[in-house]
Amino acid sequence: MFDSISIGRRAALFAGVAVAALGFAGPLAAQTPKDTIVMAKQIDDIISMDPGESFEFSGSEAVTNMYDRLIRFDLTDVSKLYGSLAESWSVAADGKTYTFKLKSGLKFHSGNPLTAEDAAYSLQRAVAINKSPGFILTQFGFTKDNMKDRIKATDAHTLTIIVEKPFAPTFFYYCLTATVASVVDSKLVKQNEKDGDYGNAWLKANSAGSGPYKLVSWKANESYTMQANESWFRGKPASKRIVVRHVAEPASQRLLLEKGDVDYARNLNKDQLEGIKKNANIQIEQGRKGAILYLGLNQKNEKLAKPEIREALKWLTDYDAIEANIVRGRFVPHQSFLPQGFLGATTDRPYKYDLAKAKALLAKAGLADGFSVTMDTRNNAPIIDIAQAIQAQWAKAGVKLEIIPGDGKQTLTKYRARNHDIYIGQWGPDYQDPHTNAETFAMNEDNTDNAKSKTLAWRNAWNIPDMTKKTAALVLEQDAKKREAGYQEIQREHQKTSPFVIMFQEIEVVAHNKNVDGFILGPSFDNNFYYNIAKK
């Protein structure tokens, strides 16, 4: 009763079409072009390519490859500064007047000469637009009203800067190595100014720098592309084009890398890294980064406010087990607020898992049977996994930890409002001077809810007038050795008394194909350089 032959024919026809389509679908080029380097990376954090505004990890990395700065630090020994655009620099006896001599013959991508005028304009515009990273400069007393008097080009090669107080010179220098102090092409930016915005709207998606690369395009959440500046003053970049594509899923990044469709995968997790080790065509590189992974114990919670409890929780956390089982390859154990690589960072690790000690401290605090507490946790790897491990470890001493999972911005909103018990999260330094972390972890000028300065110490309601004074004094310390010793002392005291369980320091891991090499991984994201990357 049924004409099955015709159905069969139809099915055969469909199958034929499908096979033909698949044949047509075959990928065209398996390898990326020789002079083009392609990276798969999570770049959805970028909100701007303007050096005066960019403050996110991915944005800073992009900006750093398009702009130069007056001075930089040695990537292998951060304590050494060297002149990039500046030939020499000095501070006057008053401790407030700095003079920078610029190299001659410098040029921007546009062909415009790079002079002290540009350098002065760049710092002034960062102060004037005062976006997120603006405070790195304004903390030296610059305002929109005084900036033209305090930041001046006295001739084409000389820049004079007057800061408000005799700050520690290293403090000022390291702040000038930050992305926000990049030098922009003032002529080009002024041409693209709109309603007195210092070219901010235009610079969001265009570049006006002198660095090794210039921006071709940035498509938010999709990709950015850079073209080499063949006449870069430090030499022609090794590859012509850099394409960074947003690939959110680490497993997809791994597939793209192993297939040769990208040269670098930037966000592989522990699982993918272990899997990829077997592939002889892939190499892995690591670089220490500045981010610190920690627990913040809110002192508004009566139990967490007891010193014995704070200390007990530090003994109750099994750092080694978490390292070995969850974060190996992405974090290294670290227990002080200054990351390794910073002036004065201590590498002491006084705490390890010690159940007996923790139980004794809990008993001393009158909570021998433990207590219940919540932890706001962002819902992604490895944070949620670490939280679960801690939950199991603390339970052995009767501390019942309830994990409250949430999206990143949601838990952060709660933390910033001081509505948490415990917060687990990361903190990355804002610039390469120890004050950046010292300020946030060890200063709290006003512990009231409406305080002006809301440091991490404030977020955890930790009232520390003495430590605040000591930390503040160190930014004025002229003697670098004394300054270093001062930070070490504060870190040790901080380890003993603070409501911060500092656990790890981040490492950045980059996987790449064997035939590509030369990516420079610096100690911060704005010191990751592309100019040496080349294909063999």
Next chain:
Amino acid sequence: MNQAAILGLLKSAARIVLTVTMTFLGLLLVTFLIGRVVPIDPVLAAVGDRAPAEVYERTRLELGLDKPLWQQFWLYIAKVFQGDFGHSVLTSNPVIADIARVFPATLELATVATLMGVALGIPAGVMAAVHQGRWQDQLVRVLGLMGYSIPVFWLGLMGLLLFYAKLGLVAGPGRQGVAFDDLITPITGVILLDSALQGEWEVFQDAFSHVILPASVLGYFSLAYISRMTRSFMIEQLRQEYVVTARVKGLSERRVVWRHALGNVMVPLLTVIALSYANLLEGSVLTETVFAWPGLGQYITNSLLSADMNAVLGGTIMVGIVFIGINMLTDILYRLVDPRAR
């Protein structure tokens, strides 16, 4: 045309405009309120966690967040009527520009997926109905069940592993190979269409090899849905007396099934297809994530998680337009396939 007729026409046009406007206002109000009650600070997306207090406060004022809720909503609506959808905080682009970039990506994916779902789902459904209770029916049933129940994330990754990594039959995540970036001038933003219009067949082939796998994953789900619905519609039709009559008259079985029965289920089937197409056009976050496909789903989701309300509301309007557009298109198609509706 006399005056009364023109008046009548105007009246019905006015009614449609009013209904559409009210629908959109309601849609926007609800989205706006949801966005404001989620416990996420919208300023964070704009300035990040590390901005000093004065920058934070200035941005909060710039975003108008100090004003009462109803006023914020009113200001937004007033701007929308002037054609200004605001800027996205996350991408710092005008929302219109963002949507003009992400929607074509979703459109491309959803269209190819729906075409596959229809081309395979209808014959599968018909076959299942004709062979009701036999192995063909069971096969379609199992395939359909799998389509409903396998997580798309897993299916996408497995598809990549097999067809991209192991077999090398299709291209990997992303919309285009790097070598083909920016080779064509965007007209519609749908790369398949633009490259075909400009005769850039290599670009077309590259784009096709990128879209085929994510579209298959999405298409599998619409296939599952369409084949199940086709099957039940067809079973109902094949029981009707006109089918018996047609067979008695000696028409070939092929003609009875494919012309008469299938012809009669076209109207409800169109609704099913339109619904599944509209669903895909909202964007699929998980598929877009696995395949690094910069589409509408990821855009709206990322924006919502950052309380970036301009972007979320803009995306909502887009989804609303899609639904209304597809409804209208379906109405027109009804008239084409069903003479009674003319």
